[in-house]
Amino acid sequence: xxxxxxxxxxxxxxxxxxxxxxxxxxxxxxxxxxxxxxxxxxxxxxxxxxxxxxxxxxxxxxxxxxxxxxxxxxxxxxxxxxxxxxxxxxxxxxxxxxxxxxxxxxxxxxxxxxxxxxxxxxxxxxxxxxxxxxxxxxxxxxxxxxxxxxxxxxxx
Amino acid sequence: xxxxxxxxxxxxxxxxxxxxxxxxxxxxxxxxxxxxxxxxxxxxxxxxxxxxxxxxxxxxxxxxxxxxxxxxxxxxxxxxxxxxxxxxxxxxxxxxxxxxxxxxxxxxxxxxxxxxxxxxxxxxxxxxxxxxxxxxxxxxxxxxxxxxxxxxxxxx
DNA sequence: ACGTTATAGTTACATATGAAACCAATAGCA
DNA sequence: TGCTATTGGTTTCATATGTAACTATAACGT
Numbered sequence: 001x002x003x004x005x006x007x008x009x010x011x012x013x014x015x016x017x018x019x020x021x022x023x024x025x026x027x028x029x030x031x032x033x034x035x036x037x038x039x040x041x042x043x044x045x046x047x048x049x050x051x052x053x054x055x056x057x058x059x060x061x062x063x064x065x066x067x068x069x070x071x072x073x074x075x076x077x078x079x080x081x082x083x084x085x086x087x088x089x090x091x092x093x094x095x096x097x098x099x100x101x102x103x104x105x106x107x108x109x110x111x112x113x114x115x116x117x118x119x120x121x122x123x124x125x126x127x128x129x130x131x132x133x134x135x136x137x138x139x140x141x142x143x144x145x146x147x148x149x150x151x152x153x154x155x156x
Numbered sequence: 157x158x159x160x161x162x163x164x165x166x167x168x169x170x171x172x173x174x175x176x177x178x179x180x181x182x183x184x185x186x187x188x189x190x191x192x193x194x195x196x197x198x199x200x201x202x203x204x205x206x207x208x209x210x211x212x213x214x215x216x217x218x219x220x221x222x223x224x225x226x227x228x229x230x231x232x233x234x235x236x237x238x239x240x241x242x243x244x245x246x247x248x249x250x251x252x253x254x255x256x257x258x259x260x261x262x263x264x265x266x267x268x269x270x271x272x273x274x275x276x277x278x279x280x281x282x283x284x285x286x287x288x289x290x291x292x293x294x295x296x297x298x299x300x301x302x303x304x305x306x307x308x309x310x311x312x
Numbered sequence: 313a314c315g316t317t318a319t320a321g322t323t324a325c326a327t328a329t330g331a332a333a334c335c336a337a338t339a340g341c342a
Numbered sequence: 343t344g345c346t347a348t349t350g351g352t353t354t355c356a357t358a359t360g361t362a363a364c365t366a367t368a369a370c371g372t
Binding site: 222223224234235237238239241242258260261262 | 353
Binding site: 027125126146 | 169170171173174175178179180181182183184185187188190194210213214216217229230231271274275278281282284285288289291292296299300302303304306307308
């Protein structure tokens with residue numbers, strides 16, 4: 001039909017997304033950049049993944065959790081937790097025993113080696129967080145806190 | 157040595173991270189939740205992954221990019237882009253030709269089918285973004301914008 | 313007590329992802 | 343020109359991840 005070659009869909013009609021101003025996209029980049037920076041710290045020193053570190057962090061705070069509870073607290077799915085635990089138990093950083101009253105449940109906790117590593121890594125993680133937050137002034141930090149609270153998919 | 161069982165590392169000495177207040181962790185959850193919600197929309201309607209959609213979104217805005225340029229703009233690595241493009245070309249949503257002056261480069265763009273899909277998906281993505289932002293008032297949205305600008309790892 | 317349903321956790325399979333090796337074309341430079 | 347280094351892009355391989363199926367135990371209703 002059309003004799004001449006022309007853009008079948010002139011841009012004006014399309015309103016393409018501007019990724020650089022699109023919230024989900026920006027969050028994704030920011031989140032990955034930050035998490036990756038922290039992960040490099042402990043992956044360099046210890047051979048451990050992000051998911052494994054999160055499991056350890058949660059067990060540092062709540063001793064004796066079951067795997068399901070760890071999954072809840074880390075927002076990871078139970079398969080990921082199961083695998084992380086397999087490696088952590090294997091590498092001697094997490095202890096696992098069986099719940100007295102419910103033999104399905106495991107009772108998890110950091111071992112001495114786990115604590116040693118935790119006490120080395122936690123300050124590095126906090127330092128990285130501080131580096132990021134240092135780009136903001138006090139007022140901005142307060143708003144960020146507030147905004148995250150409101151956006152956070154209501155948990156628990 | 158120790159006769160009695162006691163915590164080898166009393167919590168007070170450890171200062172464990174509180175994940176629920178730890179910025180990188182919160183960002184990660186938030187980002188995944190939002191991206192997932194959007195992805196469900198177009199994955200249900202079209203059989204397409206997040207990375208593929210991002211490539212399409214960028215080509216909708218910047219016609220004729222090379223694969224490397226797409227990788228830059230999407231912050232994806234070139235392998236991921238290569239694979240996404242293979243599927244997109246295969247499914248007829250993206251056209252690929254070879255650059256006149258540099259035969260290594262591809263010249264990429266949406267096909268008519270690609271545009272049709274784009275014009276269907278883009279409004280849905282925007283609607284999801286609006287849903288998220290609706291949880292904030294105007295002032296909070298303005299601060300969020302500003303904060304993201306400052307935290308954004310300086311690009312380009 | 314007994315059969316049914318639900319829960320904790322693991323395993324299997326299929327797919328996604330990243331690092332490094334690779335191929336082809338171009339750029340730099342003697 | 344001809345040799346080397348660089349760049350665009352794809353392929354390979356090893357690892358990670360999600361879904362669904364599975365095992366074992368516990369809870370529930372009768």
